[in-house]
Amino acid sequence: MNGIEYSAPRTVDEAVGALVAAKGAGRILAGGTDLLVQLRSGFVKPGSTIIDIKKIGEMTTIEDIGGGSFKVGAAVTGMQLHDHPTFKKAWPGVLEAINLIGSKQIQGRASAGGNLCNASPAADSVPALVAAGATVTVQGPKGRREVAVEKIPASPGRMTLEPGEIVVSFTLPARPAGSSDAYLRLIPRTEMDIAVVGCGVSLTMKGGVCTAARVSLGAVAPTVLLVEAAGKALIGSKLDAEALEAAAAACRAVCKPIDDKRGTIVYRTKIAGVLCKRATTIAAERAGKK
Amino acid sequence: MSKMHVSTTINGEPTEFLCDPSQAVLDVLRDQLGLTGTKEGCGSGDCGACTIMLDDRMVCSCLVLAAEAEGKKIETIEGMAKGDQLHALQKKFIEFAALQCGICTPGFLVASRALLERNNNPTETEVRYWLAGNLCRCTGYDKIVRAVMDVAADMRGASK
Numbered sequence: 333m334n335g336i337e338y339s340a341p342r343t344v345d346e347a348v349g350a351l352v353a354a355k356g357a358g359r360i361l362a363g364g365t366d367l368l369v370q371l372r373s374g375f376v377k378p379g380s381t382i383i384d385i386k387k388i389g390e391m392t393t394i395e396d397i398g399g400g401s402f403k404v405g406a407a408v409t410g411m412q413l414h415d416h417p418t419f420k421k422a423w424p425g426v427l428e429a430i431n432l433i434g435s436k437q438i439q440g441r442a443s444a445g446g447n448l449c450n451a452s453p454a455a456d457s458v459p460a461l462v463a464a465g466a467t468v469t470v471q472g473p474k475g476r477r478e479v480a481v482e483k484i485p486a487s488p489g490r491m492t493l494e495p496g497e498i499v500v501s502f503t504l505p506a507r508p509a510g511s512s513d514a515y516l517r518l519i520p521r522t523e524m525d526i527a528v529v530g531c532g533v534s535l536t537m538k539g540g541v542c543t544a545a546r547v548s549l550g551a552v553a554p555t556v557l558l559v560e561a562a563g564k565a566l567i568g569s570k571l572d573a574e575a576l577e578a579a580a581a582a583c584r585a586v587c588k589p590i591d592d593k594r595g596t597i598v599y600r601t602k603i604a605g606v607l608c609k610r611a612t613t614i615a616a617e618r619a620g621k622k
Numbered sequence: 623m624s625k626m627h628v629s630t631t632i633n634g635e636p637t638e639f640l641c642d643p644s645q646a647v648l649d650v651l652r653d654q655l656g657l658t659g660t661k662e663g664c665g666s667g668d669c670g671a672c673t674i675m676l677d678d679r680m681v682c683s684c685l686v687l688a689a690e691a692e693g694k695k696i697e698t699i700e701g702m703a704k705g706d707q708l709h710a711l712q713k714k715f716i717e718f719a720a721l722q723c724g725i726c727t728p729g730f731l732v733a734s735r736a737l738l739e740r741n742n743n744p745t746e747t748e749v750r751y752w753l754a755g756n757l758c759r760c761t762g763y764d765k766i767v768r769a770v771m772d773v774a775a776d777m778r779g780a781s782k
Contacts, residue, residue, distance in 0.1 A: 338626065338643035338689045361687070368685040369666045371644055382643065384690060411679055435755020436733070437670055440679035441686070523754045 336376060340384040344471050344500055347385055352473055352496040354381040360498060361385065362407035363441035365434065366450045391445070391500060394419060400507025406445025406468070406499045414439070423504060424618055425513030425532055425611075429460030432517065435524055445499050451485045454527045454551040458485070460515040462548035462558050463532035466504050472497035482548070485555040508544070511536040512618035514611040517550070518603050520594070527551045528595040531583070531607035535566060537619045542566045547579060547612070552587040552604050559586050562608060571616050579612060580605030630691040632657070633701030641688035648672045648683040650691075651698060659699035659728050663757070670756035673729035674698050680736045682755075699728035702735065710773050711735055718769040722760030730756050734770045742777040744770075 341347040351358040359376060361367055361384040370376050385391045391405040394412065400422040404413065410430045413419055420427050433442050433456050447457045448468070462482045470477050473496045484499070486492045493499070513534035519525035530550030536543045547562035561582035569575030589600040625640040632655070641650050648665075651657040651674075663671030665684045672683040675697035702709045711734050714720070721727045730753065737744060737752045744752070749770050750763070758766065 336642075336644040338687065340689070340692075361690075364685050364687065364690075365667055368646065368687070372646070372665055372684065376644075382687070384687070386690070409679070434667070435670065436736075436752055437673055437680050437682045437755045438667055438685075440676070440681045523751060 335378040362446040410439035429515035459532035459548040459550040463534040514614035533611040720765040720769040
């Protein structure tokens with residue numbers, strides 16, 4: 333019909349082999365909520381090979397390593413994470429970000445790996461994973477490497493992966509006591525829309541003082557941003573109004589958004605600061621309860 | 623290019639079919655297996671009309687390749703009634719007039735059953751969020767939500 337092939341390898345080695353063999357015409361299928369839309373609307377070229385990675389154990393399982401550290405397969409679905417007994421306690425912000433992607437039907441299929449590799453600047457799970465300090469394990473023809481999540485997106489729709497490389501899993505680091513995270517996004521309706529701005533914050537509180545913080549923004553630049561200056565503004569403070577405003581200002585300073593029907597440059601920039609303050613406050617409240 | 627052979631279970635029946643590698647489950651269900659209860663609305667995962675259960679997870683069948691169904695369990699609207707005995711949700715949708723044209727109804731029923739199997743005491747907000755992936759252009763949703771809440775109340779009453 334259209335000359336598209338399907339393969340379902342059992343190991344990551346086989347998947348990499350299939351991707352290399354496809355010579356640039358290989359498409360990785362995780363949940364398919366982006367790929368199938370492209371396929372049905374004729375945007376997948378004839379001669380392409382679809383490589384379904386969901387028969388690979390490592391890419392579809394969640395491993396609780398202990399101490400708040402988790403390994404999450406790139407094709408693990410939002411619902412799988414939602415139903416996991418311990419993930420939510422350690423990473424409520426990462427979970428709420430992933431669970432914001434689409435409807436419950438989409439959640440039954442969509443994965444954080446797919447969200448990252450679709451490389452949209454407005455991907456909801458990516459700012460939360462960047463704030464979390466998550467890394468990805470990438471495997472390619474030359475073996476495996478560990479990369480920070482924020483290093484994967486290159487520009488809208490493009491990644492820094494080398495030919496033949498596959499994102500295998502995410503590793504979330506161990507959590508000191510008093511740590512938590514939060515993700516907020518602004519959309520014009522209450523459910524199922526693309527972020528106008530998204531903000532993830534992960535922090536650690538000790539005796540009312542913030543001892544570690546990472547802040548990340550989505551939908552305000554060609555890629556998701558790690559805002560190191562915002563994290564620095566929070567560290568050492570009691571998250572008083574002054575520190576929150578300094579972090580918000582750092583967020584506004586790095587925004588390079590587009591003007592479109594969802595929001596103007598001025599609006600997106602202002603909202604980036606607002607969401608930073610609110611997400612920080614929520615993360616600190618959650619951290620205080622632990 | 624050769625067809626793929628897929629073995630699956632649909633509504634409890636072992637079922638085999640041949641498909642193209644790029645064909646969606648939705649197309650096989652409707653065009654090859656004659657299971658036309660599952661509807662195609664948008665074809666892009668936005669409307670929920672083609673909702674089915676795949677290994678106990680609710681999914682849009684337009685966004686699942688037929689080849690992926692190999693070895694998996696599929697449940698469609700056709701498996702909801704037992705013979706001529708309608709499911710409680712189907713009865714309540716009729717009683718509450720929770721449908722007009724009916725195109726979205728199979729998707730709403732499959733999704734509502736999935737919700738009530740997880741949680742038989744949902745709040746109205748929970749029902750509305752759970753069903754946010756199912757679009758209905760006729761009813762305005764209110765009758766659907768009330769029908770689901772009423773079945774949930776009956777389920778809780780029956781389990782007392």
